[in-house]
Amino acid sequence: MRKALIGIVLALAGTAQADEVVIAALGDSLTQGYGLPAQEGFVPQLQAWLDAQGADVKLINAGVSGDTTAGGLARVDWTLTPDVDAMIVALGGNDLLRGLDPAQARSNIEGILQAADRSDVEVLLVGMQAPGNFGTDYKAQFDAIYPELSRSYGSLYLDSFFAGLREENTELDPVALRPFFQNDGIHPNADGVARIVKGIGPHVLRLIELAEK
16 A cells, blocks of 8 residues: 555656646857856746746756857757757857858758757747848848748747847837946846846746647
């Protein structure tokens, strides 16, 4: 009888654990939490926000500082372990900083989405917009990557990692938003991350819903 009861308890525990949705956040330094104490980075703050919403979810920080879309593609297969149910993809900033070919970035992002499809993993694709200094053609090509691939692969889509900061400044003016960034003007500080999390959080809740189906 004792062994039977232990077996039932273990079985129930296994079921409860299986209900937890595991999400990998595949990204660069913005995802990784560059320049911040561990608990103030994007993934820990998003985890805390989701916990406060009552979501049964575990986030995996798959952000690598300096990573390009090519780097994300190179490691997506070993990021998508069997326990991963969904993935946030937030890559492209370093491609822009280096002025890399938009066609190659598109191919890399598409490869990541194809890997997710093979693993039957739901995706939230976070977009990126190019600055105007590379020319109008470059900007048009780069900006189109994310919404077009999101439609093609049926992923969830958020147009910008910094969407949550629009509550502070609709046009995302760099001067007005300076208080939410570190001294480099690129990476958000803890307060900036908190606002970013509020913007992306509802989309991640939707991602969890899809992963649970």
